[in-house]
Amino acid sequence: MDDYELVGNLHTHTVYSDGAGTHKDIAREALEAGLDFVVVTDHNVYVEGVDGYHYQGDRRVLILTGEEIHDPSRKPQRNHLLTYEARRELSTQAPSPQRLINAVGKAGGLSFLAHPEDPPAPLFDEESLSWVSWDVHGFNGLEIWNFMSEYKAHLTSWPEAIYFAFRPDLIPTRPSVEVLGRWDRLLASGQKVVAIGGADAHAWPVRKGPFRRVVFPYRYLFGCINTHVLAPTPPTGEVEADRGLIFDNLRKGRAFVANDRLAPSRGFRFTAQSGRGLHHMGDNVSAGFGVTLQVRLPSRAHVRLILHGRELRTWEASSYAVATVSEPGAYRIEASLWGHGRARGWIYSNPIFVTA
Ligand SMILES: [Zn+2]
């Protein structure tokens, strides 16, 4: 039985913080983009009473509330934490990232380090919002790919900023090499760290002389860097059951990150077959007499099998890949495609953990 795939965005802002749209706007644009869920993560405010399904024809989208927490008194600004399912205001804990992570966990929630490598954009008075407190532990994962961080790297001059504002498809190239390196080192140290990707959508209206543009509309961003959660049972249409389905499986790491604008990634699967049966991303699999890793892709792509930062194998122009492994460790898949004149990252799986 195949998994049910829920495609969503885990990082977006509304008028409750520094976004330009309302929850209703987000629901409408997410429906147009074909998403199954969006988690609104306003800065330092847990907004209550807005969770629920929104409908359009025979489509529906689940809008849920998380939070993006940081310490506004910290100089310089750093350490943004995305939190889900704590279901209460915890931003008072922000001055200590570790206390905040502990509080989220104690409340039954999940925490992800947001845009861990974020460049400054001095021309626009935007400082780096990287994660710097790397001594923390107990968080669930990393936001390995963030659209706005990639755009910020282009904010070196007005012409460049405007050029990319009109050509947003040129922005996402791949997650930061530093972040992927961090992730691989955490995985190599035996930690289960789940990767997510996010739009960080604000839909800011920007004006400069004759230049007027919304940077970037929600609808556009909801079609780009998304997190696909795989679930063993289908969503029911009931809010509490379906939020459980999304976050229980995200917590396990049964998810992948993709730029769906480059090519639709629905249908990507990374599984393992062992003497004990079929296993999914996030699972521990005993090495036994060997584990067969299987990759299925909805389009032919350049596929890489990675173990702790080491490229073990590659496949060219493949929509299917298979490899037998026995060395313990966290195996993950990257797939890339040619788009807009260069090779671009497309799909980043979460790992399957082979144990001794
Ligand atoms: Zn942030």
Ligand SMILES: [Zn+2]
């Ligand atoms: Zn944000």
